[in-house]
Amino acid sequence: MHNVILEFAQHHLFMHALLIFLSTLALLIAMGVDLIFGIRKAKQLGKATTSTGYKKTCEKGRKYFSPYIVLICIDLITCVIVPFPAFSMAWAAWCVYCEFKSVREKAWQKEELRNAENTMNVVIQNKDDLAKTLKELIFNDNVTTNENEKDKSNNSAL
DSSP: OHHHHHHHIIIIIHHHHHHHHHHHHHHHHHHHHHHHHHHHHHHHTTOOOOHHHHHHHHHHHHHHHHHHHHHHHHHHHGGGTSSSOHHHHHHHHHHHHHHHHHHHSOHHHHHHHHHHHHHHHHHHHTHHHHHHHHHHHHHHHHHHHHHHHHHHHHHHHO
8 A cells, every 4th residue: 555655656746746847837937028028018118117017927926826826736636536737737828828928919009908998997987077078068969959950940931
C-alpha cells in the first residue's frame, strides 16, 4: 500500500504540480507582457504612467488568480480521476488569451473605448438632466409644431 501511494505521488501528483506551475508561470508572463505594452501605449498617447494604472494590473491579477486558486484546488481533488489539471489549465489558457487580445489592441482603439466608457458614465450620472432636456425638447417641439400649424392655417385663410 505504501508503494502504491508513493508511486501515485511520484507519477501523478508531481505531474499535476508541474503543469500547474507552468500554467501559473504562463499567466504571470502574460500579465507582465501586458503591463509592459500598457506602459508603451500610455507613452504613445502621451499619458503619464501613474500608480492608478499599475493598480489596474494588480486588480486584474486578483480577478485572474482568485478563481485560478479555486480551480487548482478542484484539480487537486479530482487528480485521481482526471490525468492532468484540466480546469486550472483551461482558466490559465483563457486568461493568457485575454492578455494576448489586450496586447494586440491598438492604443487608439483603447482610447476610443475609454472615451465611450467615459461618455456613458457622464450620461448615467446626469440622467436627470438628460431627462429634463428631452422633456423640454419634446414639449417645445410640440408647441413649435402647434404654432407652425396655426401659422399655416392663418396663411391659407389669407
